[in-house]
């Protein structure tokens with residue numbers, strides 16, 4: 001069906017290249033999309049910053065909406081269904097990127113990694129695409145975890161636990177969708193009472209949605225005597241980040257946990273497949289992404305030093321944190337919001353570690369590299385254990 005009018009968020013990489021075989025692609029600033037921008041469109045492609053609802057789409061000619069995201073809290077899927085508008089998202093496309101962010105955060109904060117490897121436990125809240133992959137990776141590294149996801153049958157979780165027990169783990173990491181739905185809303189799942197279970201020895205990570213934690217209660221908790229360590233990628237008030245909260249966290253980033261180059265491209269391709277399926281269009285052959293250049297690992301590294309080195313090879317949390325703090329310092333609220341969005345728009349190319357080839361001189365290094373999803377090459381191949 002040639003001649004489709006397609007409106008796409010400017011931050012969906014390769015959207016023009018991939019979708020223009022089916023029509024004209026107009027790119028737009030996702031947060032600023034208004035009804036007039038989509039009134040004549042057939043297809044709308046968004047990211048998480050565009051609220052997709054009746055207000056935006058009523059009276060428009062849009063027949064397909066694609067969201068290049070895992071989270072769906074910005075989309076009124078009931079409205080789309082009632083209005084007969086097809087919808088697709090990109091579940092799982094960025095799960096590995098988020099997992100690598102979380103592991104890098106654990107490696108960066110104090111001795112969290114050492115404690116987990118020495119018999120500590122990670123508490124995983126939300127056992128969807130991200131939670132599942134994280135638990136698999138932890139298991140491969142020999143790290144125990146407990147999981148909380150009351151929407152699933154306990155049998156689907158390797159070690160299901162009550163939220164309280166999960167909060168008592170050494171590392172607590174949040175991967176729930178944002179939902180207000182009873183009986184288990186995730187909105188403000190962690191308020192003052194839940195946060196009070198954390199101790200100075202705990203590390204709390206949120207790379208899900210900001211509003212899963214009551215940010216007022218979090219600020220009070222982090223300013224208190226028994227404050228845990230905390231790493232935040234998401235903020236309840238995005239795109240504005242409260243300076244007081246940023247000042248209290250060990251590391252803060254501008255909602256980029258899922259922003260690997262690989263994940264973004266996978267999401268665009270997944271939307272192209274969905275549109276082709278919905279409109280019965282021929283899907284052109286396109287090259288799939290190549291993994292980055294091989295990574296050469298120093299032979300002397302072993303154990304926790306090797307693991308920390310591997311986890312920080314592809315993702316530099318410290319640099320992302322510094323960029324956010326340097327950018328936001330001293331800015332007024334509105335300007336800070338624009339700057340947050342600009343950091344996301346201009347995010348540097350980041351490749352995933354999983355799928356990367358690592359070149360090892362020491363065959364003892366192979367199990368850890370494999371546990372992180374790397375392809376292993378030995379500089380002397382005959383030494384590689386099977």
Ligand SMILES: NC(=O)C1=CN([C@@H]2O[C@H](COP(=O)(O)OP(=O)(O)OC[C@H]3O[C@@H](n4cnc5c(N)ncnc54)[C@H](O)[C@@H]3O)[C@@H](O)[C@H]2O)C=CC1
Nearest residue numbers: 070071126127128129130151176177184185186208257258
């Ligand atoms: N910071 C970032 O860059 C990214 C953030 N996200 C966020 O992380 C979330 C998780 O991603 P995926 O695993 O891909 O989504 P998913 O939809 O596969 O999994 C979400 C899980 O959360 C569970 N859940 C919902 N309410 C819950 C509650 N009250 N308590 C415990 N669990 C609950 C659901 O049952 C589901 O299993 C997304 O919904 C999105 O909001 C996802 C990707 C990137």
Ligand SMILES: O=C(O)C(=O)[C@H](O)COP(=O)(O)O
Nearest residue numbers: 047048049069070071094258
């Ligand atoms: O997939 C999700 O859900 C996310 O949170 C996205 O990775 C965030 O990116 P944007 O869609 O806001 O660019």
